Structures are given as C-alpha cells and as structure tokens.
Amino acid sequence: MRRLITQVGEWFDRRLQLAAPIREVSEHAVPRSTASWWYVFGSAALVVFLLQLVTGILLALIYVPSASEAWNSLQSLNHDVALGWFIRALHGWGSNFMVAIVLIHMVQVFLFGAYKFPRELTWIVGVFLLLITLGMAFSGQVLRFDQDAYWGLGIGASIASRVPILGPAIVKLMLGGPIIAGATLTRFFALHVFVIPGMLIGFVCLHLLMVLKLGINEWPMPGRVVRRATYANEYHELTKKDGAPFVPYAVWKDLFFAAFILLAVAACAVYFGPFGPTGRPDPTIIQTVPKPDYFFLWLYALLSLLPPSMETPALLIGPVIAITALVLLPFLSGEGEKSWRRRPIAVLTVLLIAVTLGTFTHLSGFTPWSPHMNAWSGDPVPKRFLHGTTALQRQGALVFQSKQCRNCHSLGESGGQRGPALDSVAVRLTQDQLIRQVIQGGGNMPAYGKNLSPAETTALVAFLETLHPTEQAPARDAALEESSERHASPQP
Amino acid sequence: MSNENMLSRRGLFMKMGILFNGLVATALAVPIVRFLLASVTRGRANAYLSWVPLGPVGQFPEGETRLATFRNPYVTPTDGKTVDTACWVRRIEGDQFQVFAVNCAHLGCPVRWFQQSGLFMCPCHGGAYYRDGSRASGPPERGLFEYPNKVQDGLVTIQAGELPTPGSPTAFLFGKKPPCAA
Numbered sequence: 001m002r003r004l005i006t007q008v009g010e011w012f013d014r015r016l017q018l019a020a021p022i023r024e025v026s027e028h029a030v031p032r033s034t035a036s037w038w039y040v041f042g043s044a045a046l047v048v049f050l051l052q053l054v055t056g057i058l059l060a061l062i063y064v065p066s067a068s069e070a071w072n073s074l075q076s077l078n079h080d081v082a083l084g085w086f087i088r089a090l091h092g093w094g095s096n097f098m099v100a101i102v103l104i105h106m107v108q109v110f111l112f113g114a115y116k117f118p119r120e121l122t123w124i125v126g127v128f129l130l131l132i133t134l135g136m137a138f139s140g141q142v143l144r145f146d147q148d149a150y151w152g153l154g155i156g157a158s159i160a161s162r163v164p165i166l167g168p169a170i171v172k173l174m175l176g177g178p179i180i181a182g183a184t185l186t187r188f189f190a191l192h193v194f195v196i197p198g199m200l201i202g203f204v205c206l207h208l209l210m211v212l213k214l215g216i217n218e219w220p221m222p223g224r225v226v227r228r229a230t231y232a233n234e235y236h237e238l239t240k241k242d243g244a245p246f247v248p249y250a251v252w253k254d255l256f257f258a259a260f261i262l263l264a265v266a267a268c269a270v271y272f273g274p275f276g277p278t279g280r281p282d283p284t285i286i287q288t289v290p291k292p293d294y295f296f297l298w299l300y301a302l303l304s305l306l307p308p309s310m311e312t313p314a315l316l317i318g319p320v321i322a323i324t325a326l327v328l329l330p331f332l333s334g335e336g337e338k339s340w341r342r343r344p345i346a347v348l349t350v351l352l353i354a355v356t357l358g359t360f361t362h363l364s365g366f367t368p369w370s371p372h373m374n375a376w377s378g379d380p381v382p383k384r385f386l387h388g389t390t391a392l393q394r395q396g397a398l399v400f401q402s403k404q405c406r407n408c409h410s411l412g413e414s415g416g417q418r419g420p421a422l423d424s425v426a427v428r429l430t431q432d433q434l435i436r437q438v439i440q441g442g443g444n445m446p447a448y449g450k451n452l453s454p455a456e457t458t459a460l461v462a463f464l465e466t467l468h469p470t471e472q473a474p475a476r477d478a479a480l481e482e483s484s485e486r487h488a489s490p491q492p
Numbered sequence: 493m494s495n496e497n498m499l500s501r502r503g504l505f506m507k508m509g510i511l512f513n514g515l516v517a518t519a520l521a522v523p524i525v526r527f528l529l530a531s532v533t534r535g536r537a538n539a540y541l542s543w544v545p546l547g548p549v550g551q552f553p554e555g556e557t558r559l560a561t562f563r564n565p566y567v568t569p570t571d572g573k574t575v576d577t578a579c580w581v582r583r584i585e586g587d588q589f590q591v592f593a594v595n596c597a598h599l600g601c602p603v604r605w606f607q608q609s610g611l612f613m614c615p616c617h618g619g620a621y622y623r624d625g626s627r628a629s630g631p632p633e634r635g636l637f638e639y640p641n642k643v644q645d646g647l648v649t650i651q652a653g654e655l656p657t658p659g660s661p662t663a664f665l666f667g668k669k670p671p672c673a674a
Contacts, residue, residue, distance in 0.1 A: 067571050068570050068571065151601055154595060154600035155599040157657050158598070161659030161660055167657075167660075169532045171659070173531060177568070178540035179564050180574060181567075181575055183568060186570075283577050283602075284577070284578045286602035287604070289615040303598075304617035306631075308632070370618050371613045371614075371620075373604060402608050404608055404613075407613065441628070441629070446622065448609065
C-alpha cells in the first residue's frame with residue numbers, strides 16, 4: 001500500500017516537479033527567535049481569509065444579488081436552508097476577525113521594526129492588503145442588503161459627492177445609476193466576489209513571496225541596528241549560526257494559533273449567530289437609525305464630532321495623508337533600531353491611535369450626539385422634579401415634553417445627550433438667560449421663538465427655574481441685584 | 493549579418509505583434525470604458541430627472557408637513573422596493589409648497605419631522621432643521637435638499653430622480669437657501 005502511494009506520488013512529481021521546491025521552501029532556515037507566539041498573526045490572517053473564501057462560495061450558492069431578492073434570500077439562508085445561519089455567521093464573524101487580525105499583525109510588524117530594509121515593499125503591499133480588507137468589509141456590509149446597508153451606501157455617496165468637480169460622477173459610478181437601486185447591489189457584488197478578492201489573492205501571493213525571499217524578520221534586539229550595507233550579511237549569518245528549519249521548528253505555533261482562531265470564529269458564530277439582516281431595504285421606511293459595522297464605528301463618531309467646516313477637508317484629505325504616511329514609513333525610517341524598547345515615539349504613536357480609535361468606537365456605542373427620537377413621548381419627567389411645583393411650573397414641564405426638548409436634553413439620566421443635561425440648569429442660567437436661550441437658541445441649539453407662544457415660554461422657563469439641587473440656590477443676575485440694592489440703600 | 497544594431501526579421505515580427513495587440517486593446521478599451529461609465533454619461537444634462545406627481549393638493553393640509561412617497565422615474569427590473577422614495581411635503585398656503593428630500597444634508601440619513609417643535613431631526617449625527625428646511629443646528633453645513641415643485645392638474649408634482657447628496661448638481665441648482673417661512 002505504502003509503495004503504491006509512493007509510486008503514485010512519484011508519477012505526479014515526475015510531471016509537476018513540485019516536491020523539491022516545496023521541501024526547500026518549507027525547510028528553509030529561519031532565525032530561532034522568530035518561532036514566537038508574536039509571529040503567528042500573519043498566517044492566522046491568511047487562514048481566516050481561506051475560511052472567508054470557502055464560506056463566501058457556500059453563501060453564493062443561495063444568495064441572490066438582486067435588490068428585489070437579496071433580502072429574501074438572506075432570510076431563507078437564516079431560516080430555511082439547513083445550517084445557512086451558521087455559514088452566514090461564520091462569514092460575518094470571519095470578516096470581523098480578519099479585520100482585527102490584520103490590524104494586530106500590522107501593529108506587531110510596526111513595533112518589531114519589520115518594515116525596515118529590505119522589507120519595505122512587503123510593508124507597502126501589506127498596507128494595500130489592509131485597505132483591500134477594509135474594502136471587502138464595506139462591500140460585504142452592502143451585500144447584506146438591509147436598512148443599514150441602504151443608508152450606509154447613502155453615507156458613502158454623501159462622502160464621495162464632496163470630492164471637488166468629480167464628486168457627482170463618482171457617486172453615479174459608485175451607485176451604478178442616479179439612486180441606490182438594483183445596479184448598486186450588482187456592482188458591489190462584482191466588487192466583493194470577483195474584483196477585490198482577485199486583488200487580495202494577488203497581493204497575498206506577492207506578500208508571501210517576499211517573506212520567503214527576504215526571510216522572516218529576526219527578533220529585534222535593542223542595539224542591533226539595521227544598515228543597508230550590512231543587513232543582508234548579518235541576517236544570513238544569523239540564520240546560519242542560530243537558524244532552524246521553518247517546518248517543523250516554527251510552524252507548529254502557526255498551526256495551533258490558526259486552529260484556535262478558527263475555533264474562536266466558530267464559537268462566536270454559534271453563540272452570537274449571524275449579523276442581520278435588519279429591516280428591508282425600503283427607503284420609504286424612515287424610522288431607522290442606521291449604523292455601520294464595528295470597524296467603521298470610529299468614523300461614524302468622528303463625523304459627528306468634527307466641526308462642520310473641517311469635515312469635508314478631513315474626509316477627503318485625511319485618508320490621503322494616512323495612506324501616504326503608511327506607504328512612506330519604510331522610506332523615512334528604513335534603517336536604525338528595530339526594537340520597540342529604543343523607539344518610544346513608535347510605541348506612543350500606536351498607543352495614541354489605539355486609544356483614539358477605541359474611544360471613538362466606544363462613544364459610537366451610545367451615540368451621545370444623536371437626539372433620542374422617542375424620548376419626548378417615551379421618557380416621562382421623573383416625579384421628583386414635579387414635587388411641590390406650581391400649576392404654571394407643571395404646565396412648563398408639559399411644554400418641555402411636548403416640544404421634544406427631551407430628545408436632546410436629559411432629566412434624571414434619561415433623554416437625549418445632544419444638549420447638556422438640565423437637572424441643574426437653573427444654577428447655570430438666570431431667568432433672562434433661560435428665556436434668551438429658548439427663544440434664540442445658540443450654542444448648537446435651534447431657536448424655538450417661532451414654535452412657542454409667550455404663555456408656553458413663560459411656563460417652560462418657570463419649570464426650568466425649578467431645576468436646581470435643593471442645597472444650591474438658582475443663578476441670579478448680580479448686576480440687577482446690585483442696582484436694586486443701590487436704589488434701596490440711602491446714599492451717604 | 494550578425495550586426496547587433498540591426499533589427500532581425502523575427503524581432504520585427506515580434507514588435508509588430510506587440511503593436512497589433514496594442515491597437516486591438518485600445519480599440520476594445522473604448523467600448524469597455526464607455527460601458528463602465530454608462531451610469532455617469534447618461535446622467536449628464538440631468539437626463540435622470542423627471543416631474544413626478546406626489547398626490548392631489550387636498551392630501552396636504554395647509555400649514556402642515558407630511559411624508560409622501562413617489563416612485564423614482566428611472567427604474568430597472570431588479571430594483572425592488574429601492575425605487576420607492578420618501579419626501580417631506582410642506583404646504584405653506586394655497587399652491588405654495590416646499591418639498592424636502594428625507595436625506596440629511598450631512599450624510600444622507602433619513603430625517604424625521606417633529607410637528608410640535610417644528611423641527612426635522614436626523615438620527616445619525618444629530619443634524620436639525622427648521623420647518624422651512626433651513627439649518628437649525630448640528631453638523632450639516634446647509635439646509636435640507638429641496639425638490640423643485642409645481643401644482644399641475646391639481647397634483648403636487650416634483651422634479652426628482654437623483655439621490656440628493658451634498659455635491660450633486662441638483663443640490664446646487666435647488667434649495668441651497670430655502671426661502672424663509674415667515
């Protein structure tokens with residue numbers, strides 16, 4: 001039996017002649033220091049990508065890329081086809097994991113100085129792989145053709161339309177027509193299934209080829225400085241003196257981690273299930289609060305926190321600067337120290353970016369910048385704010401609710417957070433200031449002058465004046481009191 | 493005959509072959525690029541825009557703002573529900589109307605009308621607009637997009653057909669400064 005297998009193997013290898021090169025590649029010497037748990041993220045990203053290929057093809061067996069049918073076909077995947085929900089969940093969670101692993105891999109490569117000479121091009125191809133991965137993530141979200149996908153496309157179109165001169169043409173090119181409709185979905189299907197994966201496979205091959213040709217980056221030692229003239233010899237010496245064959249010396253850690261990641265994806269898929277689809281992509285249903293998937297949440301937050309005038313420049317120039325900086329990085333610091341212990345600015349940059357993205361993502365979880373659309377009818381004024389109030393003040397509380405003030409202002413921790421909480425507004429503003437703020441607006445608050453009768457304004461302000469802690473007196477107009485005191489007290 | 497500078501017969505054929513392929517590729521590129529840009533070139537000179545009826549005037553009470561829906565004039569067979577579009581119709585008085593796109597002028601999320609406070613509010617980033625569509629607060633840099641409208645045969649009719657976005661030509665043509673309500 002064994003002889004037969006050997007013979008068949010030899011028959012094929014006589015024709016393919018692949019055994020020798022494969023053996024050579026897998027047994028090539030790598031520095032022993034690279035057989036580390038820190039060096040497993042690249043191969044894990046590749047394995048998750050393979051999972052995405054397989055599950056993607058499986059989904060394509062059922063999915064219909066048509067604006068009228070896509071949502072229904074996802075429903076049938078979720079509910080009718082045996083284990084369709086599981087394959088969808090694997091693909092969805094696989095995409096989340098892939099974005100996360102690619103980012104972690106990038107941070108590791110950056111902190112270990114692996115982008116330095118002679119691996120500049122490996123890094124640049126890696127930057128494109130990150131962009132392509134994000135492109136897959138966005139186009140994949142579009143294929144889940146639901147309300148979030150529909151309005152997400154609208155947001156994409158609004159951003160694209162801000163490009164000077166070419167904006168409208170880019171929008172029509174992106175949508176495949178004047179509106180988000182059938183042609184939009186089919187072109188995103190072509191992108192997600194043919195164009196971007198094709199690019200991804202091509203770039204992954206290039207990336208791997210360079211890893212093989214140039215060798216895996218050695219563990220960075222403080223003081224071991226990269227110089228263009230000497231690096232190649234030093235690396236060669238290192239692999240000769242302290243090297244080991246990649247298979248099996250280093251590969252077992254990659255194998256374990258890849259299996260662990262696949263298991264984690266499967267566990268998330270089983271436990272959390274597939275993503276959506278949310279409501280039907282029907283633009284006449286406007287009771288919706290669209291939100292992007294988690295990897296674009298930071299952008300969602302940024303777009304509401306930037307000053308309006310800075311938004312378009314930030315949207316159009318920001319990505320260009322970021323991508324240029326990433327591409328130029330290996331040319332600006334292609335030599336020198338690799339170890340993160342000797343590169344404090346690199347470490348701080350990573351921390352700053354991580355904290356910024358983390359904070360924005362966290363903020364997107366509760367969107368303090370969005371009005372709570374149903375707070376005015378859903379969150380009653382807490383009882384304690386109405387204790388011992390007069391009829392006028394209670395009338396004011398009614399105005400406060402019915403005029404939707406609550407959508408942006410919270411009372412007793414419930415309500416919108418777009419504007420300041422009003423639990424103690426009377427401490428901050430005097431009666432005159434309250435009237436002025438309500439009628440004229442300002443500081444990002446609309447003017448309510450045209451929508452409040454004088455009686456309503458009086459009642460509302462009377463209610464707002466009661467909003468102060470019992471131990472703290474409401475704000476008074478010092479100038480007014482001073483002048484009245486002056487009038488009252490006899491002149492000496 | 494072994495002069496290195498001389499073009500050999502085979503070399504000439506190879507160069508001609510490359511040139512021939514280049515010519516064919518260029519000839520094929522023309523229809524391919526035109527196909528790819530079809531959605532852009534068709535949209536020139538506002539070819540996507542048409543007048544669409546929203547409903548009889550009587551359907552919209554004076555002084556109020558109501559949600560209306562219309563079918564986009566440009567439809568393809570697989571569009572499904574996506575060609576049904578919503579818009580906010582404000583009847584000022586008589587035949588005077590303002591018709592706003594539901595798409596926020598910031599990033600296109602659907603704004604909702606709040607009758608009591610007389611505001612449109614956006615659920616995404618908190619943009620707010622007054623009843624006449626002008627900007628009240630939040631990130632939008634301008635008022636709501638407004639469709640040109642007219643009353644024809646007792647029907648409120650609007651010129652529509654393109655997704656209104658901050659950079660679209662329709663946004664520049666119409667409703668950049670909505671007329672003041674007062």
